[in-house]
Amino acid sequence: MPRIFAYIIHRSGMFDDSGAELLAAAKRIDPTATPTAIIAGWGPNLDAACSSLQTSFPEIWKIANEALAYPNAEVVRHALVSILPAGSIVLVLHDHFGIDLAPGLSIKLNAAFVSDVLAIEGVEGNFLKVVRQELGGQVSTHARCDISTGAVINVRPGAFKPEPDVTAAGEVVDKSSSVGTLSAKRRYIETIVAEGGDVDITKHAVLVSIGRGIQEKDNVVIAEELAEALGAAVSCSRPVVDAKWMEKSRQVGSSGKTVKPKVYLACGISGAFQHLAGIKGSPFLIAINKNPKAPIFQIADVGIVDDILEFLPLLTEKVRELRGAAAK
Numbered sequence: 082m083p084r085i086f087a088y089i090i091h092r093s094g095m096f097d098d099s100g101a102e103l104l105a106a107a108k109r110i111d112p113t114a115t116p117t118a119i120i121a122g123w124g125p126n127l128d129a130a131c132s133s134l135q136t137s138f139p140e141i142w143k144i145a146n147e148a149l150a151y152p153n154a155e156v157v158r159h160a161l162v163s164i165l166p167a168g169s170i171v172l173v174l175h176d177h178f179g180i181d182l183a184p185g186l187s188i189k190l191n192a193a194f195v196s197d198v199l200a201i202e203g204v205e206g207n208f209l210k211v212v213r214q215e216l217g218g219q220v221s222t223h224a225r226c227d228i229s230t231g232a233v234i235n236v237r238p239g240a241f242k243p244e245p246d247v248t249a250a251g252e253v254v255d256k257s258s259s260v261g262t263l264s265a266k267r268r269y270i271e272t273i274v275a276e277g278g279d280v281d282i283t284k285h286a287v288l289v290s291i292g293r294g295i296q297e298k299d300n301v302v303i304a305e306e307l308a309e310a311l312g313a314a315v316s317c318s319r320p321v322v323d324a325k326w327m328e329k330s331r332q333v334g335s336s337g338k339t340v341k342p343k344v345y346l347a348c349g350i351s352g353a354f355q356h357l358a359g360i361k362g363s364p365f366l367i368a369i370n371k372n373p374k375a376p377i378f379q380i381a382d383v384g385i386v387d388d389i390l391e392f393l394p395l396l397t398e399k400v401r402e403l404r405g406a407a408a409k
């Protein structure tokens with residue numbers, strides 16, 4: 082079995098469950114694997130990030146280089162090519178940075194490439210069997226990937242339940258001297274931090290999230306009333322922001338915010354992977370959608386087939402009634 086690596090994407094040393102998710106994906110490839118984490122960056126943040134990986138991975142390869150102080154997939158690619166053993170399997174998260182990094186990395190390594198993998202069915206001979214979705218989640222594709230010269234796999238965020246921490250403290254191996262001088266044609270210019278907005282959806286335990294199914298701005302109030310009754314906040318999918326029905330700060334997803342609520346009500350949301358990428362921590366997911374074949378039902382804990390414009394006001398009424406009765 083080839084050696085398995087997980088490339089850890091971080092922001093100034095901070096990362097979410099994605100390391101533990103890649104660990105889970107590695108275990109699906111080989112349950113006996115002891116995957117190695119690789120993390121690249123510069124400064125004290127990098128050492129802090131290495132420390133936080135020590136409970137998850139038995140070995141962590143650190144690449145410290147001033148050229149890696151700011152995110153630049155081209156530079157990271159050069160660094161990885163210098164240290165990865167031939168024939169390795171490299172797991173990279175399918176987020177903006179991972180999508181930029183992984184395909185070119187596979188070409189440089191002469192390895193196979195599969196993007197947006199959401200399940201791994203194991204290895205058969207030289208083939209890794211994976212599942213990915215196509216046509217916006219309408220079709221699941223079962224693919225066989227030839228790993229005889231290695232593979233780079235983009236793993237969908239949230240698709241694998243994070244592996245619990247291992248007890249042993251992982252060893253940090255400094256690989257910085259093996260990468261040589263790093264340069265790139267692409268230059269980092271600046272990071273633009275999105276505006277905060279009036280409500281911080283990342284801090285709420287319960288989110289009532291609305292999608293295109295809400296149909297028009299005037300209907301948003303239906304979700305706001307339910308949220309108020311539940312003590313929740315309203316979040317949304319991207320089309321709702323594009324239509325200017327809600328502020329960008331309320332958007333959940335790969336180009337919006339990452340949330341980690343305990344309960345997530347997806348109302349009139351189809352379940353596109355770019356939306357699901359923003360939901361972390363395996364919340365209790367309740368999906369309300371009038372289309373019984375909506376992809377969101379595949380991952381929902383509770384699925385309700387109904388028109389949200391009729392169902393949400395009834396739910397609000399019921400919640401108010403129960404809360405009123407509980408207060409007496």
Ligand SMILES: Cc1cc2nc3c(=O)[nH]c(=O)nc-3n(C[C@H](O)[C@H](O)[C@H](O)COP(=O)(O)OP(=O)(O)OC[C@H]3O[C@@H](n4cnc5c(N)ncnc54)[C@H](O)[C@@H]3O)c2cc1C
Nearest residue numbers: 292293294318319334335336337349350351356371372389
């Ligand atoms: C680079 C990129 C980044 C992206 N980033 C994000 C992101 O951060 N967040 C995000 O959300 N999306 C993002 N998207 C868009 C994403 O691909 C989907 O298009 C989007 O998530 C779909 O939103 P939706 O589910 O609200 O709409 P749709 O896919 O149109 O689904 C609407 C759903 O509502 C249901 N419905 C309609 N009317 C009702 C009703 N009355 N009652 C009940 N159900 C009803 C329909 O059956 C349908 O399932 C991104 C796309 C790209 C290309």
